Amino acid sequence: MANPAVEPKAKKSRKILILDSAEALFAQYGYDGVTLRQITKRAGVDLALANYHFGPKRDLFNAVLERRADIVNSARFKALDECLQASKGAPSVEGIIDAYLRPLGEIQSSADDGLRHYLALIAYVNNSHEYGKEFMTQFFNPLVQRFIDALRQALPEADEQAIYWGYHYLSGALTLTFADTGRLDILSEGKASSSDFKTGYAHMIPFIAAGMRAICARGEPSN
Known part of the structure; x- marks a missing residue:
């Protein structure tokens, strides 16, 4: 159908x-x-x-x-399951982040304008105090908790609060990427484009993975 x-x-x-x-x-x-x-x-x-x-x-x-939340979530659950199966229970941070991002890149490079509009809308909602907490909690927290659990497997010695902060930074980078404001194009004088999602995600995976390892290795931050 x-x-x-x-x-x-x-x-x-x-x-x-x-x-x-x-x-x-x-x-x-x-x-x-x-x-x-x-x-x-x-x-x-x-x-x-x-x-x-x-x-x-x-x-x-x-x-x-609500309409497309299940579509987006199902694609990411599937990618995470494949990552965990391939790693035989010992996933890498890069593999987990790739599973989190790759389905979104596939959506944004697809011919479906509606799904691309939806991701831009999620960027708006995720950055909204009024709508963000309620909607993101209801529709995306179960997905995020699965990825957090996988990160715990990849970083077994990490302080748990550092893993959550690492996810928080990933979410922020993703929100700005979804928004596709064109500011990157202006700043770089055309050398980089905010609509080049493939390159953006390719850079984001090692960037976030390295940052997450760094904060997870530090222990409690000093005041």
Whole structure:
């Protein structure tokens, strides 16, 4: 059966068209920068239809966030399982981080604009005090805890708080990469591009792995 998230526009239901339009606009302008009228205009449907299917804008925003969470999580769970099986219970930090990042790189290099919009939206949510904690906790904490457990296997002598800080730094780097602001292009005068996700992830893996090993080897930080 075809995935309604990637069907041609002519074959999509009006409900899916509303979700797709909301996803693209929220990703570009944030929650507060978009109205229901703008969403339905882009979708080519009546405003009343958005209210009928989703209710107020906040409920539509939540529906957009929930829709693809399982797709993203399943790809990363699968990558982690493959990493752990290949390592026979002794994973490397680099292997774990690769499993965390690689599915996202595959999504961003795919032909599915919707999934790319979704990752940009996650960057917005992850950086939002209002939405970040609630949504990320509900939909992504089980995934993150699996990766934290794998990092414990890779760094058995590490202080646990250092592993969590290491993940925190990874999450921050990932959020900025998802956002794809173009600032890297300007700073580097075109030598590097924030939309070059393949290179970005290739650099991020050894960078984060080295930093995580360094802080995990230090023990408690001094005051």
